[in-house]
Amino acid sequence: MQVTPTLNEGLKRAFTVVVPSADLQARRAARLAEVARTIKLPGFRPGKVPASLVKQRHGAAVNAELMEEVVNDTVGKLLQEQDVRPAMQPKVELVSAPDSDGDLEFKIEVEVLPEIAVPDLSGLKLTRLTSKVDEEVVNKALADLARRSRKFDAIEEDRAAVKGDVVCVDFVGKHDGTPFDGGTAEDVNVEIGGEGFIPGFAEQMEGMKAGEERVINVTFPEDYQAEELAGKAVTFDIKAKSLKKPVDPEINDDLAKDIGLESIEQIRSLITEQAEGEYKQLSRLRIKRELLDALSEKTDFEAPQSMVDAEFGQIWTRVEQDREAGRMDEEDAGKDEETLRADYRRIAERRVKLGLLLAEIGRKQEIQVSREELLGAMQQEAQRYPGQEKMVFEFFSKNPQAVEGLRGPILENKVVDYLIELADVTEKEVTPEELAEIPPAEL
Structure with missing residues (x-):
């Protein structure tokens, strides 16, 4: 193997490598002999297939495999001999890759890791920020848990929905008058002023009564997950079926037992x-x-x-x-x-x-x-x-x-x-x- 350095600038290194034809032919012959011992062809006993026929049928594949192996082995050996610690995978460019006779020549470009002097770390001063879990944090989490465990009682009186009420609705979403995929649902509980829906959806149901129908206009957010709807103005045909009021459970042992504790x-x-x-x-x-x-x-x-x-x-x-x-x-x-x-x-x-x-x-x-x-x-x-x-x-x-x-x-x-x-x-x-x-x- 002949190695010629062609670049040594900053962290960049480059080499031209030539592997002699004699070395390649020896390895090629050994590999073809190995294939000949295992190949099975009609009319020939195992291990008795003529070398010329083995080369004719498998020479190209063996040579391609050999070139890759030689390049990889050579690059690894070169980096070790040159004491090069690569920052990233070296770039290899083939100049000549012979099918039979001739030298293998390729170029290697590699960026090396810099010499790193570990700085003096004595006197290093740091601040560890800490915080205590106070009653307010725990109580807020308990309130959130109770809210997620809430039940809904039917509103029997004949009145319009107000903020905090839950309206059970059927709806059909339309874009340019045509229903779109995923925009139709039945028996959906929508809290007036609540979260979980696109802006303007729940808010426009305020004032609806059970049995009332309404068409509302909303615009999907620009970052909406369904790209075909992101930023689009659409309508929803809403049918209110019933009104409910949320009832948060008391924060006691019964709540704990309801969730398995x-x-x-x-x-x-x-x-x-x-x-x-x-x-x-x-x-x-x-x-x-x-x-x-x-x-x-x-x-x-x-x-x-x-x-x-x-x-x-x-x-x-x-x-x-x-x-x-x-x-x-x-x-x-x-x-x-x-x-x-x-x-x-x-x-x-x-x-x-x-x-x-x-x-x-x-x-x-x-x-x-x-x-x-x-x-x-x-x-x-x-x-x-x-x-x-x-x-x-x-x-x-x-x-x-x-x-x-x-x-x-x-x-x-x-x-x-x-x-x-x-x-x-x-x-x-x-x-x-x-x-x-x-x-x-x-x-």
């Missing part, structure tokens, strides 16, 4: 436990964000542009999806395309640098991801696809890159835990609202 105190305990878990998650997110901000100020190395490009591509795909669905925040919506791209590219570069720095700290501190941790992550992923768990595990068994995609976040969190333990952490109690505040976008 023993007592209201058990519900209180579960609500408190769930809220405490949510607060802990928020607290960790906030201190992790503060840690990453501090580390970002200490990063002093060049980010591989191929990694930045890949990260930016993922971010920009989500930005475009949000833009099409009308979910962009006001600040981003007011920016021109060039400014928006530049902002999110800075975010991509920051993420890449922080990821590389955390990985380097993990490597130097010998922080490992255990097999049990990986299996746990696979199980969590499999649970997202009920009934297809076996297929998910088979996917991971056949795709090492997918497994590495699970390993990365686990390792990152373990390194973050290590750094938080290392830091001087001050606890500060805040309100739940302050704890849940989202810091400004990372730029």
Whole structure:
């Protein structure tokens, strides 16, 4: 194998590689001999098929397989010999791939990982925000639970529906006078002033009486999930069948038993436990964000542009999806395309640098991801696809890159835990609202 370096600029490396014809012919002959021992053809005993016939029938397939194998083996060996740590998969361009005689020649382009000097982490100061679950939070959750468990009593008096009443209706939705798919239903309970329907739908039923019919006009939101209806103005033919009034159950042990628990105190305990878990998650997110901000100020190395490009591509795909669905925040919506791209590219570069720095700290501190941790992550992923768990595990068994995609976040969190333990952490109690505040976008 003859290797000629052709580029050494910043983090970019390039090589031209030539594999001699003699090496290729030896490997090609060995592979054809292996095929000859196993091939079965009418009129020939196993292992006695003439070499010329084996080559005629299988030479092209063997050669294509051989070229791929030689390139992969050679690239791996070259990276090891040159002590190159690739940032992304190397790009390979074939110059000549002989069918029989001749040298194999190809070019390799690769971007290497930068030398990362771990900054001095002594004196790192962080603040852990905490919040207590107070009675108001628990009582609000209990009230919400009671509201979801409400029953409805019929309104016998002859009167029009007012806010808070529930109207049982049949309806037919139409666009340009023609009923549309999914727009027809019967015996639907609609709370006047309640949630769960498109804006203007429930509100226009106020004042209806049982037996009354009405046509209402509404416009679907721009981000409505059914694209054929998003932003469209439609009508609904409404027929009110009966009026009901919601009755919230009392918050006592009977409510607990209705949902399969023993007592209201058990519900209180579960609500408190769930809220405490949510607060802990928020607290960790906030201190992790503060840690990453501090580390970002200490990063002093060049980010591989191929990694930045890949990260930016993922971010920009989500930005475009949000833009099409009308979910962009006001600040981003007011920016021109060039400014928006530049902002999110800075975010991509920051993420890449922080990821590389955390990985380097993990490597130097010998922080490992255990097999049990990986299996746990696979199980969590499999649970997202009920009934297809076996297929998910088979996917991971056949795709090492997918497994590495699970390993990365686990390792990152373990390194973050290590750094938080290392830091001087001050606890500060805040309100739940302050704890849940989202810091400004990372730029």
